[in-house]
Amino acid sequence: MTEITDITHPEIDTNEMILNMGPQHPSTHGVLRVALKLDGEVVTDLDCDIGYLHRGVEKICEHRNYQMIAPYFDRTDYIAAVSNGLCYVETIEKALALEIPLRAQYLRVILTELNRLSSHLLWLATHALDIGAVTVFLWAFREREELLKIFENFFGARLTCHAFRIGGMTYDAYDGFQAEVKDFCDRFPKRLEEYETLLNTNRIWLSRTVGIGIISADAAIDIGLTGPPLRGSGVEWDIRKAHPYECYADLEFDIPYGENGDTYDRYLVRMEEMRQSRRIILQALEKLPDGPIMAPKAPKVVKPSIGEYYHSIESPKGELGIYLVSDGSTQPTRLRIRPPSFINLQALRQMSIGHLVADVVAIIGTLDIVLGEIDR
Amino acid sequence: MLEYLFFFTAPTWFSSLPILKDYIDPMVLDYLVWPLVQIGLLLFVVLTLVAYLTLAERKISAWIQVRIGPNRVGPEGLLQPLADGIKLLLKEDLIPLKADREVFIIAPIIAMVAALVALAVIPWGAAWATISNIDIGLLFILAVSSLGVLGIILGGWASNSKYSLLGALRSAAQMVSYEVAMGLALIGALMFTKTLALQDMVITQERLHIWNILFQPLGFLIYLISGIAETNRAPFDLPEAESELVAGYHTEYSGFRFSLFFIAEYANMLIVSAIAVTVFLGGWYLPGLSYLFTPGSTFFVLASIGVFGLKTLALLYLFFWIRWSLPRYRYDQLMELSWKWMIPAALANIMLTATFLVLGQELALIVSQNNMLEISTLGYVFLISTAFIVTVPLTWIMLGQINKNSRDFNLREVQPLPMNRTINK
């Protein structure tokens, strides 16, 4: 926890007020405590107090077999469980240098992109709710519900979805999976348009988001922002394009990026990403080959050779990376997660200073953080 | 004094009710029994209405949000308000230890009383359907509703909680600011009715066979927006913005005291709508109503009450609709909207309306005598067309020019996002 520093000029005396937002607060997206130093309603400084949800995932991993570790990742970013699982599985596969079958790759892509949709929908819902548009919240949940139904059918769980195994997948798509996804994708654009009618040109929405929480491209790179916050500042960086994994190289999609680095641009980026995800899903469904879903060479006992491995994927929140130190045994020596939310949260202070309390709420929303991932 | 407070004597059918007639002095009937009956009836109706407004809001919001809404208690959830009321009554009534006890107790009462007192002068219908039609009707309502802010501000302060205090201060500043715009927005209409007495306003509109909204589109718009802000409704619900201040001034309130605040809010909505209807939408006047019933007859009065109720409910629906479709303003934007847009627009409206009235008199389209206006057919055309063609666009352009350098309302043009189609590192 950094010390709250006095950024105001010492010769100016102001009536300062420390306002604790959280840890139980409707708009902190979990148990985050933000200590705001206010001058009137203007934020002069703030500090995030995290750790209320700390479970020691990284430490636990050091005492588990590689197979046993996988489910823990569903519980870090519980909103995007599929992506997290994918990242872990791919890291180990990279360490083992395993080649996984094409069908499994395509299924993984479809599922992660569906998961991206679900995560972004939740973000849209809560972000709009924070700014006061209650109806968008419930509308977004309507679509998310459809997605969750598909997940439930596929994974047997709605939140902690888990179907990836080292070397492929546990089970194949159920009957009618493709039809259902196709059906959803057909309906989805119209729904998106509905949200955009409600928000895109709404003056209040614009005045609440345009010019709020600006972060320049340089500053974003300095902090290490990834994902939509980075792209909102105008940096065209997407790991799916930059270091394609799975079968992303075969699929056509665009990377949207913003220009001003404000909340509104990040909003537009995410909305566009949803469209692009849908495009990916449709392509993947079309190309989905038949074949095995598990790599035949997949070892029963996972023992990566000695060394250090780092692998990252583009999770809905940004770059999710896993740094693995293996000593050749069945348990990792050290497993470090690079959680996008945690690093994106670092931008909160820089984005919020000078804005009003109400903007802090909007900015937390636009960063799209999940405390489970931050605290681990 | 009493005859000034209760101008309306009882209708003839009331005084001729056999039981009353025989045992009670007619003066007592007029000045005591009938007003009490009116007040009792009104309180009953309004409080029930308020209760059902909460249900209506939940149902409407549910429809908007593709949900079903309360449907368990009673048929179609119709008994839900009752259940809510009982729940609130039976809840534990907490007073924080460090709170200012007296003020904490008295604050919701002030809010509630201020809301309910204003009901006294609203012309719910023609003839005897109004409790009191006093000389200063509109001023009375503005005055009393300015008391309502005291309840909020004191409640927030007495709770001894930061969120409450912030909410209270916000709401005080907000209500004081928007009260100015609200009062100014009404002045344009007053120039046509030439009275502050609300019943007389309706009568004037009836006499001129017009609704003032046609003369005063801008005034109505400003009044409506200010009214929404005045009742702390979305998109101006800053004082109780749950995403920022948890629940604003009534964070620490629970149980019945909370419900008093709650009722006050809904009653205020009702009053704002009723005033809008009275001043701008012709009150109980509906063209053609007098052909159906004899003016002044009991049926006419009942029909007029119905007309008034329908108009008010339509405006209330607008309130709900707006609340569930718009995001929330930020605090400074809210203030900016008031001081940079609403108040100047209201002032411009006053100036332009006055100009056109004088011009109309110069052109002999309007005659003003004995505190009344007489408008010729051409005069109607002149006033309505100037209101729509000149006042609204002119004010719009002027304010746009004045606020050219304003920070928040000059958003950059929204561009479609650039897309990267080629990059593949």
Add this chain to the structure above:
Amino acid sequence: MDLIWLIPILPLLGFLINGLLARRFNFSEKLVGGVAVATVFLAFVLSVTAFVNYSAWSKQPENQAKPYISKTLNYTWISGGKAFISSNTTPITPENSLVDLNIQWAYQIDHLSVLYALFVTFVGLLIHIFAIGYMHGQTGFGRFFAYLNLFMFMMLTLVLGSNLLMTFVGWEGVGLCSYLLIGFYMTHKEAAEASKKAFIINRIGDLGFILAIIGVFSTFGTLEYQEIARLVQNYPVEALGTFGIMSFIALGLFIGATGKSAQFPLYIWLPDAMAGPTPVSALIHAATMVTAGVYLLARMNFVFQRSLVMMLIIAIIGSLTAFVAATIAITQKDIKKILAYSTISQLGFMFLGCGVGAFVAGVFHVITHAFFKAQLFLGAGSVIHAMNNEQDITRMGGLKKYLPITHKTMVVSWLAICGIAPLAGFWSKDEILAKTFSTTLFHPAIGKMLWFLGFLTAGITAFYMTRLMALTFWSEQKFLGQTASDGGEEESNQEANKNIDQKNDGGSFKIRAVTPSTTNTEAISNTTEATTNDIGSFNIEESKDKAERINLNPPIVSALVADPKESPSIMTLPLIVLAFFAAVAGFIGLPVGYNWIETWLSPVINSFTLHAFGTVDIILALVTMAWSGTMAYAAYHIYVKNPHIAEDLAIKLKPFYQLSTNKWYWDDLLDVKLASLINKFNDLLGEADKHGVDAIPNGSALITRGVSILSGSMDRYGLDLLVNLTGWFTRAGSVLVRTFQTGFLNNYALVMVVGLVLIIIGLEYQAIQELYSQYFPAIPKIIATPAPK
């Protein structure tokens, strides 16, 4: 007709639009000019309709000779309650001397004011149009037109106001606008000082006006013209030698008029006022504002007519002014200054007319003068425009071929001002002269003398105007190739030197013709002799750029253009229109047949010199015309045919020449001589002090020294004790008093309350005593003596 209130309000609207919005929203010049001209044009149209309607309205028997007072914009402006006045009826009783001081803000028209409104709006309109062309491209364009419009508002308020106080508001307003517009080039020192001068000198006149207003109110109990006209009938005519209340009021009004209309002692501001832009000079300092004095005289003629002393004073001052100003104008070199002095001179004529009782003739001359003088000023403006801001006529010449329209129109006005029949000036001027000659107000000899002065002035007028025309248009072309420093005569006055100095200040360059494409080879050779050829031209370009950039300065650099261009049509159009009216405006006051203006004004002004038109008048007119023609020809001869005569004459008539160029030493008297006189007096006093008075103290010092030894010892032992005692007392007392100044608010409030209690006890002791004595018998009873009823 009820819309007359709009006549002044419309220009006010234009002022508000241009003044408030033009700068903020960057109005284009077209818009600014359009707004200004449109408002004045509407005002003009309204004036015409008011004129037509009023002439019909006033013909109805029940409205005979009554002013029409607008019902709109008519309210009690100042409601001052009851006030005592000296009296308005002969038996003074408390009842009739107690009146309500209620002053209306109301616009009225009657025969006089509608006439004024007509020509003010008309001339104003033309000058507005002219100004669009003249001011093109200068910064402060919007400001200029805002001021002009404000001026129109104020002038029309002055004219259309229904009472003296409204006139006073307009009076002050036009003074303000005059100040603003003279100082329009506010970074220019001369203009700023001229504006200050005009403002301050006008204040002297205003003091008189205010006193007159107070006098009128305390006499009549009202300020409404209509009422005053009615009530004034109760007062007798004050003959020569008596100086009653009417004379006092008239004196005050006259002092006011003197200031505004630049009459003899107070005329010095008007020539300086020419530092303003030329349209301003035309509108304010020639056509309208300066005639406000005449308006006041005509408006209050019933008061003046009751004081023969003041009539005589007015006549004398008027004729003196006319003569003096005309003689000064002969030798001036600045084209606008000549016109300024000419204006003063013509105003003198008007005053002379009023002074001899011919108010109608005065007003008539106001109207004709407005046309031809406005035309002359605008023509001068056109010339200046063409000459690139050169104003010295000795450096012009031969402009006839370059500026044909300007020349032709100015010729018309020249003839008009010279009094050549049948142009406008002839009719009005000769009517004044004729009325003067045959006045019956004073001794006939006085009338003859005044006439002679006027007669002389008429000739001189013809002379200097011809000189102006000759040097500008007809004489040899002088401006080409001349450098500024060697231009002009040897005896160039201080003014010109100053100008040149300023011009040379800028960048120490010589001004020369830029383009060599001229026929005057001599001029070119002069130029080539001039040093720093390239640098000179460069500097001119640069300074032009600078002037355009800054533009608040009038471009003082007069780069003598080789090829003066005729002004654009927006400027020549007003010239033509005005010239037309300068030619024909005289026909409204023909002495024979139907004298329209006299008939028209008869309800307002009853001139008492009802002198029949006769042969004497015709002879006089012919004589005057011949005299003017002679003088004009003389000037033409001197300045065009034989230019050397002018210098000869200047040397021969040196004392007169000096007197004229130095403006009769009047400015010097005020500025220098008076000041040096005071300084000399001071020196004298100082000398007297040093030598005479100082001897006394020196002598007494000796005695003092002796006494001081004695008293010193006494002081040390006797008086010091007293002083020390005082100190001790003070210190002791301060301990007591210090306790009161605690700095605590409550203590001070406490003292206030103590005072309140004391006041209550003091005032109502009896009541307190009576009420409480039964409970507190200790309260002593005071038997108050009953107050006498």
Add this chain to the structure above:
Amino acid sequence: MINLFNIIPILLQAQTVSPSGVKERLLEGIFNVNINNFLVLSGLLFVIGVAGVLTRRNVIVIFMSIELILNAVNINLVAFSRYWFLQSEGKNAYMGEIFTIFVIVVAAAEAVVGLGIVIAFYRNKETVAVDEIDLMKW
């Protein structure tokens, strides 16, 4: 029939005769609510206001006491306005009320400026007690 409204007047309209002593005068004043009663009320409020100004330490409360004093004056004005309305049959009857409005306006102006000073002062000294404000500068 019972007329509720006539009972109280009968009770209150008990006139005392020939008010000579203090007691009688007081009684007469009490039973006839006329302008005098208003004046006494106004006087009492005035005195209470003065007491507040003299005894309180909080500047804001002192301000409120001053408002009370002004309010007392207003009662006076309104009462006299009504009195003259009846005495002079409506001539100049509303001047008192208009004056009251002006007093309210001026009171509002005074409060605004005064409270502005209080806030400015509080920002510097962190106190609003008059007995700590005893210097002309800080």
Add this chain to the structure above:
Amino acid sequence: MKLVGLEAVLFYLLAVVAILFAIFMITARSAVHSALLLISTLVATAGLYLLVHAEFVAGVQILIYVGGVLVLFIFVIMLVNAKEEDNKMFTRQLLIGGALTFFLGLGIIAILLQTQKGNFFTLASPAPPKIEQAQNNPNLSPSHNISQNTIKIGQELYTKTVLPFEIASLVLLVAIIGAVRLARERKQEKIYD
């Protein structure tokens, strides 16, 4: 001017409320309580105004005094976060102040009662002028008549006293500007300068 019957009762009720709450106001320890009690006094006064048919003034009293000025007071009290006063009882100030105000009260009452003895207040009250009958409309109650107080005040305010009215507006404007200037923080000044 005589109030009888229920009006007299109301007068005494309101007067007692006003005086009691005024006393409570100056003795309350918390500034917020003081403000609340002052509000009660002012509202009671507004009731008194109604009693003498000054409806407009009553409305203005509540609108401006209570709704405006007192809200401002409370606002400021909250801003400066005034602590409760520790009333040092029987300080010199309190003693002297109390005694003085006591004398003041005695004096004022003496004056009032003394003048009452004269004929100042015993002038016979003529009947109140008839209130003008409103327009004959069946949609208004038959006994509908409405006070003309507001109209009359409006007429007088904008004719006879238009100059004081404008001056009052100017005073308010100056007060607003002054207050803004006074209360502006130095930092804000820095920003705006």
